[in-house]
Amino acid sequence: MTKTKKSSNLTLDKQICFSLYSASNAMGRAYRPLLKELDLTYLQYIVMMVLWQHSTMNVKELGSKIHLDSGTLTPLLKRLETKCLINRLRSKEDERVMIISLTVDGRDLQHQAEQVPNEMLCKARMTMEELVALKQGCDLLLANLNNQ
Amino acid sequence: MTKTKKSSNLTLDKQICFSLYSASNAMGRAYRPLLKELDLTYLQYIVMMVLWQHSTMNVKELGSKIHLDSGTLTPLLKRLETKCLINRLRSKEDERVMIISLTVDGRDLQHQAEQVPNEMLCKARMTMEELVALKQGCDLLLANLNNQ
DNA sequence: TCAAGTTAGGTTGTGCGCAACTAAATCGCA
DNA sequence: TGCGATTTAGTTGCGCACAACCTAACTTGA
Numbered sequence: 001m002t003k004t005k006k007s008s009n010l011t012l013d014k015q016i017c018f019s020l021y022s023a024s025n026a027m028g029r030a031y032r033p034l035l036k037e038l039d040l041t042y043l044q045y046i047v048m049m050v051l052w053q054h055s056t057m058n059v060k061e062l063g064s065k066i067h068l069d070s071g072t073l074t075p076l077l078k079r080l081e082t083k084c085l086i087n088r089l090r091s092k093e094d095e096r097v098m099i100i101s102l103t104v105d106g107r108d109l110q111h112q113a114e115q116v117p118n119e120m121l122c123k124a125r126m127t128m129e130e131l132v133a134l135k136q137g138c139d140l141l142l143a144n145l146n147n148q
Numbered sequence: 149m150t151k152t153k154k155s156s157n158l159t160l161d162k163q164i165c166f167s168l169y170s171a172s173n174a175m176g177r178a179y180r181p182l183l184k185e186l187d188l189t190y191l192q193y194i195v196m197m198v199l200w201q202h203s204t205m206n207v208k209e210l211g212s213k214i215h216l217d218s219g220t221l222t223p224l225l226k227r228l229e230t231k232c233l234i235n236r237l238r239s240k241e242d243e244r245v246m247i248i249s250l251t252v253d254g255r256d257l258q259h260q261a262e263q264v265p266n267e268m269l270c271k272a273r274m275t276m277e278e279l280v281a282l283k284q285g286c287d288l289l290l291a292n293l294n295n296q
Numbered sequence: 297t298c299a300a301g302t303t304a305g306g307t308t309g310t311g312c313g314c315a316a317c318t319a320a321a322t323c324g325c326a
Numbered sequence: 327t328g329c330g331a332t333t334t335a336g337t338t339g340c341g342c343a344c345a346a347c348c349t350a351a352c353t354t355g356a
Contacts, residue, residue: 008200008262009262009265009266010197010200010201010258010261010262010264010265011197011201012194012197012198012201012213012214014265015194015197015265016272016279016280016282016283016286017175017179017268018194018214019282019283019286019287019290020168020171020172020175020282020283020286021172021175021176021190021194022214022215022286022290023168023172023286023287023289023290023293024168024169024171024172025215025216025343025344026215026289026290026293026294027165027168027169027289027293028169028343028344029293029343029344030293031165032344032345041310041311041312042169042312043311043312043313044311046160046163046166046169049158049159049160049163050160052156052158053158053159053160058334058335059334059335059336060333060334060335065160066160066166066170067170067173067174068173068312068313068314069313069314069315069335070334070335070336070337071313071314071315071316071335071336071337071338072311072312072313072314073335074335074336074337075311075312075336075337076311076312079311094321094322094333094334095320095321095322095334096320096321096322096333096334096335097321097333097334097335098334098335098336110158113158114156114157114158116158117157117158117162117163118157120165123292123293123296124164124289124292124293125292126285126288126289126292130285130288131164132164133281133285134164134167134168134282134285134286134289135164135167135168137274137278137281137282137285138164138167138168138170138171138282139167139171140274140278141171141174141175141272141274141282142167142170142171142174144271144272144273144274145171145174145175145177145178145271145272146174148271173313173314176313176314177313177314180314180315189340189341189342190342191341191342191343192341206304206305207304207305207306208303208304208305216342216343216344217305217343217344217345218304218305218306218307219305219306219307219308219343219344219345219346220341220342220343220344221305222305222306222307223306223307223341223342224341224342227341242303242304242351242352243304243350243351243352244303244304244305244350244351244352245304245305245351246304246305246306
């Protein structure tokens with residue numbers, strides 16, 4: 001057995017998290033020109049997607065679904081309200097709860113967004129197997145980091 | 149063959165990019181308490197890591213290495229300078245170039261950071277195979293998105 | 297040699313993410 | 327029933343990311 005010098009762990013090319021971080025940034029940049037057509041940011045697009053599925057949600061439910069808190073969501077939801085894509089309304093049963101629902105404009109925007117996922121798939125230039133493996137890796141890491 | 153209704157692509161659970169985005173955010177949250185000990189943000193830690201490897205770099209080289217531009221880096225480098233971790237100095241040969249180098253304090257900080265990668269590995273609770281696969285997927289996506 | 301073009305870094309403004317905090321409504325139990 | 331604890335959203339402040347823009351320094355070629 002040959003003696004080998006142990007090299008530092010503090011090198012950029014070994015950092016899994018830096019790859020994740022850079023890929024996430026690149027993903028955001030790739031979405032930007034597509035979402036500019038809809039006048040949405042990436043996070044706004046995600047929130048709209050949740051509402052296209054569920055129509056009505058309160059801030060807490062929305063936040064737990066997308067792993068963000070009111071500090072991020074409240075200003076974002078106000079911007080979506082300003083664009084007339086959503087309504088914000090206090091619950092009658094519990095005045096603490098803010099109920100978010102789609103406007104007609106917000107619902108209509110879904111049709112314009114229909115092709116966005118396919119356009120992103122083209123940009124990614126990866127096979128379905130590679131993409132599924134990447135998604136599973138991310139979901140596992142997310143679950144592990146959130147449970148401690 | 150049975151006729152099946154094609155469901156929308158616009159559902160959150162199908163979004164590979166959303167998994168990537170959420171995992172990247174969770175990663176940042178997991179680093180925060182570890183890096184608080186060093187009084188660094190995650191991006192500041194990344195920049196310091198590059199400098200621990202290379203000692204001296206200009207803004208353009210640094211930016212191409214970590215895929216960020218001067219709009220992000222200039223304010224960040226000024227904050228690192230304020231903390232006395234780096235020096236910023238104009239090149240004599242080309243006055244446009246800003247040369248970044250480590251101070252003694254900046255160099256010393258490396259010892260304090262030595263355990264951070266291992267602590268993150270513990271938090272991730274994933275096998276080396278899973279982590280390597282995740283890194284390769286991210287690197288492939290990043291390369292594909294950057295080359296178009 | 298000097299004007300046009302290119303390059304490096306900086307500035308400004310917007311929108312996240314998040315911690316730390318606040319206010320108000322509701323809950324639970326003594 | 328009343329009051330302390332909890333829950334829900336909102337606010338404030340900081341540090342990214344990024345687009346769009348700016349300035350000064352350097353390069354190039356007619």
